[in-house]
Amino acid sequence: MNEFTLTADFGMTASDNGFIQYGIHPGDTIMFKKAEDFPVNGSIVAVIIDDGPITLKRISFYGDSLDCYLEGGSSRVAPIFISHAEYGRLKVLGVAVSVIHSLAPAEE
Structure with a gap:
């Protein structure tokens, strides 16, 4: 086994299965x-x-524009379009660098 160092500023726990298609499951820490x-x-x-x-x-x-779409991990939720002129509506807190899978089932 190799040791590694995770460099991150903060974490969040996934509360639903909205990002399963990206390998993020309920109870995982992003x-x-x-x-x-x-x-x-x-x-x-x-x-x-x-x-x-x-x-x-x-x-x-x-x-090539700076307009963007924000998509969830599910087709059930429509993407959100934000034009470059509307960036004031959007605050990006961080970029995901790693997912830590829980070994225990998520509690409901």
């Missing part, structure tokens, strides 16, 4: 680095939209 720059296309990010709760989204940019 570790984040604080977002100092805007994240790269396809990053999984912790965000606040319109002063709402912290949520997990995958960020995708539209073409």
Whole structure:
């Protein structure tokens, strides 16, 4: 076994199965680095939209513009489009760098 060091600034626990398709299960801990720059296309990010709760989204940019889509990990939730002019609605707290899977089943 090899040792490793995890460099992260904060973590969040997944509360539902909305990101199972990305390997994130209920009870898993997602570790984040604080977002100092805007994240790269396809990053999984912790965000606040319109002063709402912290949520997990995958960020995708539209073409060569800075307009973006924020997608959950499920087709049940419609993507959220945010134009470059609307970035004030969006606060990116961090970019996911690792997932720690729980060995025990998540409690409901």
